[in-house]
Amino acid sequence: MKPIIVIGSGHAGLTLTRELRVINKEVSIILITQDDGCSYYKPNLSKAISVGKSANDLVMKNVEQIKTEQDVFIKTHTKVVAIDAKDSFVTVDDGISIERIFYQDLVIATGASPFELPITGNAKNEIVSVNNLDDYRQFRETIKNKERVLIIGAGFVGIEFASDIFSAGYHVDVVDMEAWPLKRALPQQLGQSIVDSFPKDKVNWHFGSSVVSVDAKNEALEVTLSCGKKLEVDFVLSAVGIRPNVGLAKAANVDINRGIVVDNYLRTCIKNIYAIGDCAEISGHTLPFIAPATFAAKALAKTLLTSDTGLSIPNLAVAVKIPTCTTIVCPSLSLKGGWEVEGEGSDFVARFMNSKGQVSGFALTGKAISQKGALLKECIAPTLC
Amino acid sequence: MTVVEYKKYCCVTCDLVYDEELGFPEEGIAPGTLFEDIPDDWTCPECSASKSDFFLVE
Numbered sequence: 001m002k003p004i005i006v007i008g009s010g011h012a013g014l015t016l017t018r019e020l021r022v023i024n025k026e027v028s029i030i031l032i033t034q035d036d037g038c039s040y041y042k043p044n045l046s047k048a049i050s051v052g053k054s055a056n057d058l059v060m061k062n063v064e065q066i067k068t069e070q071d072v073f074i075k076t077h078t079k080v081v082a083i084d085a086k087d088s089f090v091t092v093d094d095g096i097s098i099e100r101i102f103y104q105d106l107v108i109a110t111g112a113s114p115f116e117l118p119i120t121g122n123a124k125n126e127i128v129s130v131n132n133l134d135d136y137r138q139f140r141e142t143i144k145n146k147e148r149v150l151i152i153g154a155g156f157v158g159i160e161f162a163s164d165i166f167s168a169g170y171h172v173d174v175v176d177m178e179a180w181p182l183k184r185a186l187p188q189q190l191g192q193s194i195v196d197s198f199p200k201d202k203v204n205w206h207f208g209s210s211v212v213s214v215d216a217k218n219e220a221l222e223v224t225l226s227c228g229k230k231l232e233v234d235f236v237l238s239a240v241g242i243r244p245n246v247g248l249a250k251a252a253n254v255d256i257n258r259g260i261v262v263d264n265y266l267r268t269c270i271k272n273i274y275a276i277g278d279c280a281e282i283s284g285h286t287l288p289f290i291a292p293a294t295f296a297a298k299a300l301a302k303t304l305l306t307s308d309t310g311l312s313i314p315n316l317a318v319a320v321k322i323p324t325c326t327t328i329v330c331p332s333l334s335l336k337g338g339w340e341v342e343g344e345g346s347d348f349v350a351r352f353m354n355s356k357g358q359v360s361g362f363a364l365t366g367k368a369i370s371q372k373g374a375l376l377k378e379c380i381a382p383t384l385c
Numbered sequence: 386m387t388v389v390e391y392k393k394y395c396c397v398t399c400d401l402v403y404d405e406e407l408g409f410p411e412e413g414i415a416p417g418t419l420f421e422d423i424p425d426d427w428t429c430p431e432c433s434a435s436k437s438d439f440f441l442v443e
Contacts, residue, residue, distance in 0.1 A: 011398070015398070018397075041398065041399045041400060041432070043399070043432075060400055290398060290399070290432045290433070291432060291433035291434070294398060294432070294433070294434055294438075316433045317433070318433075319430070319431065369411075370411065370413075373412075373413065
């Protein structure tokens, strides 16, 4: 029988191969990755500098360990250049030769890449994003001997980086178009708690503004904001979010919207081609964070090897790692509704009430995080359809 | 006198370690709680992996 081919060795791809192997010891599995195939926990990328961890320290398993444990054939540093859906093969290029590999089932787990912002200036190419372990390795090198770091974006990754980088001894500026951090996941009072928890002499916030240009000046970078302000920094880090990698699927005529469109069984519009993880879109939603990809990988492993298993995701609480203000969020899938906030000081419980008056998401700060379990039970079950 | 030999379990996804001796007080799991006594619907506080995704650290 032809193999199951998985493209991508991020969390989604490696969890899928592991789960496939748990179900069936015999089936042939080939994982194709442009990277070196090691596993690491991606959320650690935005909290590793202050604890002095190198890229190698973040590796959980190297490719040889994974090959042995999972009994999977892994082609590293190899690019899938095309999918032939009609004859069920992929064309791969490892830099030395090009070959065709035929598949029984094909799973696209190509992840997502950082948004590129429309920023001008002669140093715009110096803006760095940290979206994988190699990026982190380079980032650690480049940030050495620098003092002032500007972060674009005050979402999950942006504020975790702000916390990590100021804790490592840098001065940090954070720029975001919204009026408070994590605007989509929590209300203003909680956002303000987060801002207030950072030391004022080490972190400056610039809300309601965006970066217009980055120019080299006096051996530093001059960043011009849309509000007219000019900031002199040594390093610019972009953390404005990611966009699904859909190019390969699109070229094979797989339906694309923002991500690769899949149904509740992770099936694309083409028979025997599936997508999971950050590259996939289900019922109009891309599903960020680690846990949904874990659930998707487990459901798909069953669908491919035992019986059709739809994806069902419970409410999930995500911890935002900022030691100065412990925060947990469970974002609502529906954005229609409003916040109800209880608490004082820096300890808040915020419930997102949907248009039917049900709790469909929440956010907790400070001591209120102990209520996570109760709030998860209060929340209605998320529906993807 | 019996001495309890506490064990450690590690999350396959994020490497978080559950140490039976320490428990997870902030998650409502008291120190000394054996892994097998944690409810089956408990999930990893870091990455939401299921209890079955933890493996015994030898």
